[in-house]
Amino acid sequence: MLYFIIKKQNSVQSSEFDQMKSLEDLLKEVKTRIGVTRTSWQIKLDRASLTIVGHLEYMFAIAGQAAKTFQDETGESVDFVLEKSLEKIKNIMFTKEMQEALDTISSSIEKLKQFDLEAKQYGSPLFLLFAILKRVQADIMREQAENLADENETTFLPNQIFSMKRIGNYALNVYDASWALTKHGIAKTMLIEEEDILYTWFKDESQEAHCPKFILFKDDELESIILSIRGTFSIKDVVTDVVCVDQPFLDGHAHKGLVKGALQIITLVQESLKSAVQNHPGFKVVLTGHSLGAGTAELIYLELTLGASSNILPPGTKVECLALAPPPVYRSSTELPDKVQDSIKIIIFNNDLVPRLSLGNIANLLVKLRSLDDLNIPIISLISILINKISKEEEEHLQGIRDTLEKAQQTQFPHLQHPGRILHFKRIKQQIRPRSEDSSIFSTTILLLEGSENLLTTIDFTIHGKDNH
Structure with missing residues (x-):
């Protein structure tokens, strides 16, 4: 038997408790900066049942509503505050290595704009679309692993x-x-x-x-x-x-x-x-x-x-x-x-x-991300799918995502x-x-x-x- 030993930099994601605590601190910061309170938007948060999704629901509800009427006290728009908050969420939820990989592929997608592949803005944060695609791929790979034939060994x-x-x-x-x-x-x-x-x-x-x-x-x-x-x-x-x-x-x-x-x-x-x-x-x-x-x-x-x-x-x-x-x-x-x-x-x-x-594969990835984004699934539902807190509605979203990703294929660039x-x-x-x-x-x-x-x-x-x- 042959093995590859890979020397990787140690990178351990935060525990769920640490993630929740970090997100709670982040929510307090967002709330303070846009000058609103929980009760002003009639959002009730039961601390005894605090979850990552709960934190995110709270943050997006506050920031989303406030973006309509409030201006950050420092002169920064609420949209800018929300953008920085999303960056902090990415740091909480993804390891450094994973972020580097996503940034690398994102830079490739930018380069593909020269080939006129729908050079438009995404409706959802790009890192969430990457994470959802990864989640679906992991599910598919697990299913395939159960049915692998031994004759290829x-x-x-x-x-x-x-x-x-x-x-x-x-x-x-x-x-x-x-x-x-x-x-x-x-x-x-x-x-x-x-x-x-x-x-x-x-x-x-x-x-x-x-x-x-x-x-x-x-x-x-x-x-x-x-x-x-x-x-x-x-x-x-x-x-x-x-x-x-x-x-x-x-x-x-x-x-x-x-x-x-x-x-x-x-x-x-x-x-x-x-x-x-x-x-x-x-x-x-x-x-x-x-x-x-x-x-x-x-x-x-x-x-x-x-x-x-x-x-x-x-x-x-x-x-x-x-x-x-x-x-x-x-x-x-x-x-x-x-x-x-x-x-x-x-x-x-x-x-x-x-x-x-390859160019063809990265273009294919772009088509899949666009198709996923065009489903217009709420950000909270995407987060719920990522952390496996799935309701009946999210189950329907997940099946729709799988069907969409399977059908989405680019035809502009032949594959090497x-x-x-x-x-x-x-x-x-x-x-x-x-x-x-x-x-x-x-x-x-x-x-x-x-x-x-x-x-x-x-x-x-x-x-x-x-x-x-």
Whole structure:
């Protein structure tokens, strides 16, 4: 069995008691600032049965009514006071990591306005719409987990475990290696010997001339020439980069920015790569990377095996790719040969966000949020659904939300796909099970569930198993 161990910043949400106390303090502040009392709006609050919903009902009732007639004593409008109060509610109800993830996707939605996708204001707070979508997705995933078939589960031979562990670490070590100042420092960080380094590109350039950072080296134990491509450090940069149109590539279309990076790397490394293969008969070429680096590695593989660059390597050279959490990068007009798909191994952990990030998927998310907002469900009902305080009316709202989200699909942007075999390490009942999955599971929907935030922090790729080989 293989496992991913993820080092995450500790972030514990407030207990319900702390949330209620924080909301109570917030309500007092709102009440004071707009100069009204509970009794002035005939709102009765039984402190013995105080709930989060009760607090929110109180706050929105006060602020909503006051917005019609009152001006904040400091000169600020009540709408502004309410806006700041909503921000405080978000801080109370969502962890820092979750807020960062939502802010990142929100910035993508802003960027999509250039494509004229209903660039209008939302009627409900955007973070509440995200939270409702997450709630519905969690319900659906739980239902699906109960019906998962065992035939998709995958097992590995000891030598496969060893190889994936070693190459996977190369894909992640290149992040720190790219900051090393000397060849010795690069080798030490990559856990290789200095003499095994064949070529490095760790230069900083202008954005226009930017080429992804990478290292080419040999691994005698694996009998491989390895090209490891660095991804981006920032999840926000990932989202910004994937919100990009595609371009013709081979017999289909691929992510425009990653195609540019892949071709730049090939131009820089081709002579060193050709020489390394010629000097090490029987060695295979392995391409690897993480996140955007993984997507770039996949496109380099396709170009070296199916494209105009296929003449770079001597005939018969075996080429493989191990991609850790890549975004969808390619859409072929025909089915890729089995040999090609079998040679690209894609590893995805649980509900990771990046393997689901593409222009088409983010546009799809936008359509779902718009459809949810257009239902005009009262904010209090949305909050009630979130904290599972559901009346018969909220049950009807929830079913309507599920039906609406299922039907809401964008058709403006074709979806990119994953071009290889996907190993999905899925958390099921406190166990992580490797499963073979189809690309469509990841290339049509963005999940906002726990596990999609893991790329916001450092990822330590560790595979536990017998390293016999």
